[in-house]
Amino acid sequence: xxxxxxxxxxxxxxxxxxxxxxxxxxxxxxxxxxxxxxxxxxxxxxxxxxxxxxxxxxxxxxxxxxxxxxxxxxxxxxxxxxxxxxxxxxxxxxxxxxxxxxxxxxxxxxxxxxxxxxxxxxxxxxxxxxxxxxxxxxxxxxxxxxxxxxxxxxxxxxxxxxxxxxxxxxxxxxxxxxxxxxxxxxxxxxxxxxxxxxxxxxxxxxxxxxxxxxxxxxxxxxxxxxxxxxxxxxxxxxxxxxxxxxxxxxxxxxxxxxxxxxxxxxxxxxxxxxxxxxxxxxxxxxxxxxxxxxxxxxxxxxxxxxxxxxxxxxxxxxxxxxxxxxxxxxxxxxxxxxxxxxxxxxxxxxxxxxxxxxxxxxxxxxxxxxxxxxxxxxxxxxxxxxxxxxxxxxxxxxxxxxxxxxxxxxxxxxxxxxxxxxxxxxxxxxxxxxxxxxxxxxxxxxxxxxxxxxxxxxxxxxxxxxxxxxxxxx
Numbered sequence: 001x002x003x004x005x006x007x008x009x010x011x012x013x014x015x016x017x018x019x020x021x022x023x024x025x026x027x028x029x030x031x032x033x034x035x036x037x038x039x040x041x042x043x044x045x046x047x048x049x050x051x052x053x054x055x056x057x058x059x060x061x062x063x064x065x066x067x068x069x070x071x072x073x074x075x076x077x078x079x080x081x082x083x084x085x086x087x088x089x090x091x092x093x094x095x096x097x098x099x100x101x102x103x104x105x106x107x108x109x110x111x112x113x114x115x116x117x118x119x120x121x122x123x124x125x126x127x128x129x130x131x132x133x134x135x136x137x138x139x140x141x142x143x144x145x146x147x148x149x150x151x152x153x154x155x156x157x158x159x160x161x162x163x164x165x166x167x168x169x170x171x172x173x174x175x176x177x178x179x180x181x182x183x184x185x186x187x188x189x190x191x192x193x194x195x196x197x198x199x200x201x202x203x204x205x206x207x208x209x210x211x212x213x214x215x216x217x218x219x220x221x222x223x224x225x226x227x228x229x230x231x232x233x234x235x236x237x238x239x240x241x242x243x244x245x246x247x248x249x250x251x252x253x254x255x256x257x258x259x260x261x262x263x264x265x266x267x268x269x270x271x272x273x274x275x276x277x278x279x280x281x282x283x284x285x286x287x288x289x290x291x292x293x294x295x296x297x298x299x300x301x302x303x304x305x306x307x308x309x310x311x312x313x314x315x316x317x318x319x320x321x322x323x324x325x326x327x328x329x330x331x332x333x334x335x336x337x338x339x340x341x342x343x344x345x346x347x348x349x350x351x352x353x354x355x356x357x358x359x360x361x362x363x364x365x366x367x368x369x370x371x372x373x374x375x376x377x378x379x380x381x382x383x384x385x386x387x388x389x390x391x392x393x394x395x396x397x398x399x400x401x402x403x404x405x406x407x408x409x410x411x412x413x414x415x416x417x418x419x420x421x422x423x424x425x426x427x428x429x430x431x432x433x434x435x436x437x438x439x440x441x442x443x444x445x446x447x448x449x450x451x452x453x454x455x456x457x458x459x460x461x462x463x464x465x466x467x468x469x470x471x472x473x474x
Contacts, residue, residue, distance in 0.1 A: 004096060004104040005056055008044060010068070013061035020054040038398045052169060059141070060105035067109050067130045076129040080112055080468055083473050087112040087126060095128060101146040102170040127469050135464030138180050138189065141214040142464045148172075149463070150456060152181040153447040156428065178440075185443035187468035188459055192282075194467050197458055199286045201262050202251040205290035209252045209410060212284070213417035214276065214305050216243040217425035221270075221436040239435045244268050244425055244445055245276045248417045248453075249283060256409040258416075263454035264382070266420050270442050273304040281315055289316060296405070298326040298414045301396055327399045328414040333359055339374055342382040365403030367393065424448045425455055 007013050027047065034040045064071050080087050092108040099105055113126025128136075135142040151161035158174045158181070165172055191197075202208040205419045218241055225236040246268035257266075265283055269275045289295065295318060299305045306325070314321045336358050340351045354373075361370050374390045377383075393400070402412050429441060430447055436444075450459040462468075 003102075004106065005053075005060060006096075006106045007060070008100045010061055010064050010109070013057055013064065017054065017057045017061065020050055020057065024050055024054070029143035035390050048169065053103060054098050056101040056103035056105050059099055060097075060107060063105070063134065064107050066134065067107060072130055072133065072370075075133045076110060076407075079129045079133055079470070082470050085114055085473055087114055087473075088125075089245070093128075096139060097131075098140045098144055098172070100141065100147055100170070102168070127473065132466050132469040135466075137464065137468070138183055140180055142460070145184055145463070146456075146460045148177055148180045149184050149447055149459075150451060152177060153428075153444070153451040181447065182440055182443045184463040185446045187465070189443075189446060190466045190471050191462040191465045194471055195465075196282065196286050198281055198461055199265065199283065199458070201249070201265070201287050202259065204288055204290060207294070208287075208290075209254075209256075210249065210284075210287065210289070210293060210295045211252060211411060211416070212247065212280065212295060212297050213299050213414045214245065214247040214280070215299060215414065215417045215421055216245045216302070217244070217421045217430065219244055219270075219425060219441055220435050221438050221441065225439075237435070242270060242438075244270050244429070244441070245273060246417065246420055246424060246449065247276060247280045248420050249280075249287070252411065253410075254409065254412055264416070265455060266424060266453035268424065268445050268448040270438055270445065272462060273308060277308045277312055281312055282424050284312075284316055284433065289318070289322075291319075291322070294322050294408075296322065296324045296326060296410050298328055298411065299393055299417070300328050300331045300414065306396075306399075324401075324405060324408075324410070325399045326401070326405055326412065327396045329362065329402055329412040330394075332362060332393070332400060335392050336362075336370075336374075339377065339386055339389050342386050343377060344382070362400065363402050363406065365401055367400045371397070409440075420449075420452070423452050 005016070007016065007135075019155065027050070034043055090111045091112065093111050094106055095109055096104045097104055109128045109130040111126055112129055131137075138145065140148070148161065150159055150166070151164055155161050155164065160179050161177050162172065162174045165177075190413075201210070220239040221242045222237045223240050225238055227236065229235055246266060248264055248266050250264035251262045253259050267279055267283070269279065284295075294315075295316075297309055309325060333355075336355055340346065340355050343351070346354070358370050358373055361373075363368075370395050371390060374393065378386050378390065405412050424445065425448075429436065429444065447459065450456055
């Protein structure tokens with residue numbers, strides 16, 4: 001159980017701080033010598049408890065001072081004015097706030113809500129404007145909320161996150177971890193839709209080489225079934241496979257290598273390709289693409305991707321010499337492998353020789369010759385299957401200018417998005433006997449994307465923005 005520090009005002013905090021300082025001074029003056037590992041561990045734990053308590057008290061004092069200040073009162077008033085519904089103050093109430101030190105601090109803050117909600121006795125109908133101003137949601141400090149979120153995104157389960165926090169001396173249940181995690185993602189996405197967050201990627205004054213790619217993964221969702229319930233009264237469900245869709249945006253240098261100083265942008269959704277491309281468009285607009293920039297869109301042959309790229313380019317106002325569409329070279333080669341395997345009469349040596357020749361032709365931009373070679377094999381009982389792969393090259397011929405892209409020193413593969421699918425989806429959301437509610441999978445997908453792309457600071461900025469509280473009460 002998390003220990004609560006229940007104090008009424010700043011002076012009480014000051015008295016408690018003095019007490020902790022006295023305990024630390026006594027410990028410093030103590031002449032007892034540590035003689036074994038158990039004694040050293042006990043001493044370290046005792047010092048840790050005191051310093052954590054001191055940190056909580058100092059934090060509580062600073063928060064209360066901010067809330068009681070004239071600046072805090074003005075910020076509260078401005079925040080309440082921005083909410084369309086008219087709210088009225090009910091006076092100050094005691095609120096317990098979780099901190100990263102493992103203690104709950106008590107602060108006194110004004111609570112605002114509508115008169116009609118007060119008469120109906122509706123819970124959670126208003127807001128603590130002062131806490132929202134400081135970025136405190138779910139009764140957690142911003143640092144603690146971000147710490148819980150990053151552990152939930154980083155580790156394999158919520159239980160593992162709970163174990164790490166418990167080892168640090170922070171007692172919190174897995175349900176609380178889920179609540180903090182999911183709601184922070186909900187707020188971040190809400191703010192993202194309301195206001196564009198500034199994203200920096202390369203020097204705008206120089207011609208940037210931006211790479212974008214999209215792909216889909218696989219997760220199992222828990223979807224309720226109609227009909228009778230189980231004997232225990234539980235709703236039956238089916239674990240259907242669904243495809244979370246992701247995109248990645250990154251910048252390469254003159255040699256075609258990822259710029260280490262520019263963290264990539266990764267995001268995704270379970271709400272379909274239209275929503276994904278809407279997100280992608282918003283990110284690319286934030287990059288402020290100039291006439292000197294070029295955009296390479298590289299992906300596999302999925303129709304849901306390429307059917308939407310022209311509209312994306314039009315919305316961005318890209319000229320024909322700024323946008324390059326490219327089929328991932330290694331996916332194209334995989335089709336050649338499949339074609340060669342369909343020729344059952346070939347020896348391994350002949351198959352390898354044919355593959356090497358066609359691969360070289362692809363790299364040289366000789367797609368016509370590759371198609372002619374495949375077309376010459378369209379005979380016999382496997383001709384229909386071979387023709388299917390031939391149609392792949394025919395439909396994507398204009399996206400196979402590998403010689404031109406190589407000359408520009410741009411990547412010809414979509415390994416970045418393949419890696420993102422594995423790191424974001426497969427290593428956290430996909431696994432045996434793992435079933436997700438769609439909303440929760442969507443929220444964790446966002447957290448994981450921002451964490452793995454190195455853009456966690458952007459997520460924290462959105463999750464702790466007052467805009468989320470304003471939008472929820474609008």
